[in-house]
Amino acid sequence: MKKEILFFCALFLASSLNAADTTLMRKHFNAIINTPEPRNFLNIESLNLVADYVASEFNKYGDSTVFQEFEVDSRKYKNVITSFGPKDAQRIIVGAHYDVCGDQDGADDNASGVVALLEFARLLKGVELKYRVDLVAYTLEEPPFFGTNEMGSYFHANYLFKNSIPVYGMICLDMIGYYSDEKKSQSYPLGILKLIYGGKGDYITVVRCYNGGQFAKEAKRELKHSESPIKVKSFKGPKKLNGIAFSDHLSYWRFGYSSLFITNTGFYRNPNYHQIGDTLSSLDFNRMAQAVDAVFETITSIE
Numbered sequence: 001m002k003k004e005i006l007f008f009c010a011l012f013l014a015s016s017l018n019a020a021d022t023t024l025m026r027k028h029f030n031a032i033i034n035t036p037e038p039r040n041f042l043n044i045e046s047l048n049l050v051a052d053y054v055a056s057e058f059n060k061y062g063d064s065t066v067f068q069e070f071e072v073d074s075r076k077y078k079n080v081i082t083s084f085g086p087k088d089a090q091r092i093i094v095g096a097h098y099d100v101c102g103d104q105d106g107a108d109d110n111a112s113g114v115v116a117l118l119e120f121a122r123l124l125k126g127v128e129l130k131y132r133v134d135l136v137a138y139t140l141e142e143p144p145f146f147g148t149n150e151m152g153s154y155f156h157a158n159y160l161f162k163n164s165i166p167v168y169g170m171i172c173l174d175m176i177g178y179y180s181d182e183k184k185s186q187s188y189p190l191g192i193l194k195l196i197y198g199g200k201g202d203y204i205t206v207v208r209c210y211n212g213g214q215f216a217k218e219a220k221r222e223l224k225h226s227e228s229p230i231k232v233k234s235f236k237g238p239k240k241l242n243g244i245a246f247s248d249h250l251s252y253w254r255f256g257y258s259s260l261f262i263t264n265t266g267f268y269r270n271p272n273y274h275q276i277g278d279t280l281s282s283l284d285f286n287r288m289a290q291a292v293d294a295v296f297e298t299i300t301s302i303e
Helices: 002-017 022-033 044-059 107-124 152-162 193-197 214-224 249-253 285-301
Strands: 064-072 075-084 091-097 132-138 167-173 204-209 232-237 259-263
Touching: 022 044, 022 107, 022 285, 044 064, 044 075, 044 107, 044 132, 064 152, 075 107, 075 152, 091 107, 091 152, 091 285, 107 132, 107 167, 107 285, 132 152, 152 167, 152 249, 167 214, 167 249, 167 285, 193 232, 204 214, 204 285, 214 232, 214 259, 214 285, 249 259
Parallel strands: 091 132, 091 167, 167 259, 204 232
Antiparallel strands: 064 075, 075 132, 204 259
16 A cells, blocks of 8 residues: 555656746746837847847757847847757657737737747656657747748748758647636637637637648647646637637748647637737736646657
8 A cells, every 4th residue: 555655656746847837937937028128029139138048948958959040121030949859850840939019018929838838848858759849939920020931930931841851740839828717708710619619718729720731630639638637629720710820830831831729819818919918917827837738748749
């Protein structure tokens, strides 16, 4: 009996070591949000401060960390990339953008996704992986660059394509921190979807397109079967449906890579979308940590 108790205690401790740390998450949020000026495309100094912070954290854990620098409208910007796993294996790209729209904190949109990347880096250190996992923090996801060849994610996807780097698939994280248990807190691009998914914004969503490829299909399945208590719902639709392509996975779709979008559904739930109310105090850290755990389990479970 004592041996059984010790065994289950050991399992509990082992699983605890692999859980997202909300104290570290708060530290990361504060570093990302508290820049001299909002981290929009006009404030290069603030963007660079965030990029440097992400790189310093990536350097603690990754095999290698680099800046991918590029120029848009005579201004220099940079993505931040760190890697784990066998160098000659196919790659899984996990990305999130660190810029904001306008003059606001952008806690959910999209400091939440970048904080998830930083937690993945910590959790991936020392893990034996089948695939090469690249964590990428992008800039220039927000307007006026969204949907153009000047998105940071487009520069990254284009680099992979031009250099024939083998990619199994891509996971995009954008707005994963805001949740609500209130009735009618969740809306949809089509009203009938409320009958299927419910009216409470208390879940994370896996979004993929029709004919989205094997990776997206497998990652969706792994996420829905994760051991994390976070509620996970999935949605598949045409690329032209409003909202389905509203983040960096769009850049990878354009090159034919199997990609999916993990989100709290953005403006279909969060009333603070692109507003000054998108602050740290509006986020649900416990459920965000559960979402991070679920995605981490997915990254390390894909066959």
